[in-house]
Amino acid sequence: MHRLANLIWAEFMRAWLELVRYPLQFALGLILIGLIFYLLLGFANLAGVTTANQAQLTRLLVGYLLGLVALGIMSNPATQVSKEAKSGTLENMVLSGQGLTAFFVVQTLARFWLNLVQFGLLFFVLAYITQISYTLSWQVIPAFVLFLIAALGLGLAFGALMLLFKDVNNIFVLVQLMVFPAVIVELPLLEWFPLVLGASVIRETLLGGTVEVFRWALLALGTVAVYGLGVFLFQSADVAARKRGLLGHE
Amino acid sequence: MLRIDSIQKTYRSRSNVVKVLTDVSLQVQTGEIVALLGRNGSGKTTTIRTICGLVLPDAGTVVINGFMVGQREYMAQMGALIDTNRGLYPRLTPLENLRYTCIVRGMTGKVAGERAKYLLELLGLWEKRNAPTQTLSKGMISKMAFALAIAHDPPFVLLDEPTLGLDIDAAEVLEEQILAMTKGGKGILLTTHQMEVAARLSTRVAILADGIIAVDKPKQELLERFAVQSYRITFREPTTLPDLPFQNRWAESGTVLEVTLDNPDQIYELMNLLRPRPIKGIEKREVELAEVFRAYAPKKESQHAPAG
Numbered sequence A: 001m002h003r004l005a006n007l008i009w010a011e012f013m014r015a016w017l018e019l020v021r022y023p024l025q026f027a028l029g030l031i032l033i034g035l036i037f038y039l040l041l042g043f044a045n046l047a048g049v050t051t052a053n054q055a056q057l058t059r060l061l062v063g064y065l066l067g068l069v070a071l072g073i074m075s076n077p078a079t080q081v082s083k084e085a086k087s088g089t090l091e092n093m094v095l096s097g098q099g100l101t102a103f104f105v106v107q108t109l110a111r112f113w114l115n116l117v118q119f120g121l122l123f124f125v126l127a128y129i130t131q132i133s134y135t136l137s138w139q140v141i142p143a144f145v146l147f148l149i150a151a152l153g154l155g156l157a158f159g160a161l162m163l164l165f166k167d168v169n170n171i172f173v174l175v176q177l178m179v180f181p182a183v184i185v186e187l188p189l190l191e192w193f194p195l196v197l198g199a200s201v202i203r204e205t206l207l208g209g210t211v212e213v214f215r216w217a218l219l220a221l222g223t224v225a226v227y228g229l230g231v232f233l234f235q236s237a238d239v240a241a242r243k244r245g246l247l248g249h250e
Numbered sequence B: 001m002l003r004i005d006s007i008q009k010t011y012r013s014r015s016n017v018v019k020v021l022t023d024v025s026l027q028v029q030t031g032e033i034v035a036l037l038g039r040n041g042s043g044k045t046t047t048i049r050t051i052c053g054l055v056l057p058d059a060g061t062v063v064i065n066g067f068m069v070g071q072r073e074y075m076a077q078m079g080a081l082i083d084t085n086r087g088l089y090p091r092l093t094p095l096e097n098l099r100y101t102c103i104v105r106g107m108t109g110k111v112a113g114e115r116a117k118y119l120l121e122l123l124g125l126w127e128k129r130n131a132p133t134q135t136l137s138k139g140m141i142s143k144m145a146f147a148l149a150i151a152h153d154p155p156f157v158l159l160d161e162p163t164l165g166l167d168i169d170a171a172e173v174l175e176e177q178i179l180a181m182t183k184g185g186k187g188i189l190l191t192t193h194q195m196e197v198a199a200r201l202s203t204r205v206a207i208l209a210d211g212i213i214a215v216d217k218p219k220q221e222l223l224e225r226f227a228v229q230s231y232r233i234t235f236r237e238p239t240t241l242p243d244l245p246f247q248n249r250w251a252e253s254g255t256v257l258e259v260t261l262d263n264p265d266q267i268y269e270l271m272n273l274l275r276p277r278p279i280k281g282i283e284k285r286e287v288e289l290a291e292v293f294r295a296y297a298p299k300k301e302s303q304h305a306p307a308g
Helices: A002-021 A023-046 A054-087 A089-095 A100-130 A140-165 A169-184 A194-206 A213-244 B044-052 B072-076 B094-104 B109-122 B138-149 B168-183 B195-201 B219-228 B266-274 B289-296
Strands: B002-012 B017-028 B033-038 B059-064 B078-081 B156-160 B187-191 B204-209 B212-218 B230-235 B247-251 B256-260 B279-284
Touching (some): A023 A054, A023 A100, A054 A089, A054 A100, A054 A140, A054 A169, A054 A194, A089 A100, A089 B044, A100 A213, A140 A169, A140 A194, A140 A213, A194 A213, B002 B044, B017 B044, B017 B059, B017 B212, B033 B044, B033 B195, B044 B187, B072 B078, B078 B138, B094 B109, B094 B138, B109 B138, B138 B156, B168 B187, B168 B195, B195 B289, B204 B219, B204 B289, B219 B289, B230 B266
Parallel strands (some): B033 B187, B033 B204, B156 B187
Antiparallel strands (some): B002 B059, B204 B212, B230 B256
């Protein structure tokens, strides 16, 4: 536990140091995300979503930000595996004795924590500008946590692919192109998928609605399954990479 | 004690099967520097990476101070310098890189800061503590990689080509630190192609050839053993000889023959072969580690290693 606490501290410190060293990147990220939202709003207007419909706007904004959160978390382990292999720090991770899975989970969460500030800030600013209404219920928190864990599970699965096959960017882009709109647009047909269901539950709670127990249970089960699968794949890839002598190769 | 027993490793891909380690066993005690020597592709790096847990062997065990590779406590027992060109986070400064590593290794923030300062001062990098990592020279990056390897002050340190590509000053600093660590009771396993580095630093030499440890003896014993068997024979005029059944090399336009026998008794056989030639003198000669290395890890086209 003490070791894990040290890892969490070290990774949060590193994420913070890297952030403050490049503050412009952070600020430009905020502006870019805001601008893209307005672009999305334009398309939504064409599709019939009007600013007069508060609920639709809230759903769009929440879906958009959750889509970005999902993409960020999903891509982080794979991106970091690639970066760490290039800088030769992947070997140091193994040598630290902390375990690669723990490393990448903590690292992803540390980076996400800073993104959360970014996205939270954006949510409140955009919500104010577009004058949408929302309800901050405590139920948003477990729904959001489950959503994050599911995204992390998928991220670890991608990280596993990166550990073993190195050049798999096209597959990531393809999956991201499917996941992002699936999270934004509500498709009941895809609600078995925890990211879509999670986004839907978060929307419901933010709009003051109630979520059936069955959907909560489905979300929890789906999340555990996706995360468990992600961890299993990542650990298997870790072992396979060590057997093949590939660990740390670019 | 660091002990590896009967390590075997074969790399398999769809198109290729490469047996790298057939049966490697080796021990490193505290307070000694073992030089693991071998030609390119002999399996030195695979051996080091196996000890580090970066490569899983097909068979065999690695144990340090009673802890098996894979156990959490194992990693605290050793540090490793795998690549002198890499291992730093490019967006962090040297001080931040070291502090980060110390904290990940379990130190508190205060202790990590003190340890980072100590290591930076020790290696002459304190003035560069806040410099962007991208601005560091190769020598500085190598020193940093070394500092990261020993950040947690482990009892055993593995060094894969620690002075490769370094200028004389940077290499000297690292060599001094390696020797100082041994005096402090640490055990060191180092690989290098630089025989003079191995000769200067090592107390014991293990030579890896064809996937096995061909020899593993104290350096001095190896050199003395070869000295007993190594002769420099000077002829009065350039001479030709039939193929000799031991290691030999002509020097000085065919008037000097350097011979290394497989065992001291072969001196009689040598004398018989030389008898009709005009010999000016025979003397025992100083042996360099490189010659011992060549004897135990011969080039593939001329396999001829002494017994023992």
